[in-house]
Amino acid sequence: MSNSSFVAGVLVGVAIGSAAGLLLAPRSGVGARQWLLATAPQALDPGTVERLRNGLAHRLAAAREAFREGREDTRKRMEREALEARRRAQNAFPPPESSPSPPGNLIR
Numbered sequence: 001m002s003n004s005s006f007v008a009g010v011l012v013g014v015a016i017g018s019a020a021g022l023l024l025a026p027r028s029g030v031g032a033r034q035w036l037l038a039t040a041p042q043a044l045d046p047g048t049v050e051r052l053r054n055g056l057a058h059r060l061a062a063a064r065e066a067f068r069e070g071r072e073d074t075r076k077r078m079e080r081e082a083l084e085a086r087r088r089a090q091n092a093f094p095p096p097e098s099s100p101s102p103p104g105n106l107i108r
Contacts, residue, residue, distance in 0.1 A: 006060075007053055 022032055042048055
């Protein structure tokens with residue numbers, strides 16, 4: 001996914017979330033409009049958008065790294081557990097010792 005499509009997705013999500021918040025907010029219509037007019041310039045400020053984008057990019061990178069580390073830790077743990085299970089199974093069910101073949105034909 002490119003950075004521009006990610007940012008576009010975030011902005012669409014912000015817009016949808018804002019609209020839902022306004023529709024479900026406990027403020028009156030007049031109070032909501034006053035609040036929106038007071039906060040809209042800050043939300044539309046390019047510096048604010050850039051700070052949000054950088055913060056999200058940083059959090060996304062950190063989440064990816066945490067996922068990779070967790071995946072690697074899980075893989076190593078599963079390998080250790082599989083080796084331990086194999087060792088326990090070999091100890092619980094040792095291979096049969098080779099027995100000598102019966103002499104000759106047992107059917108007369």
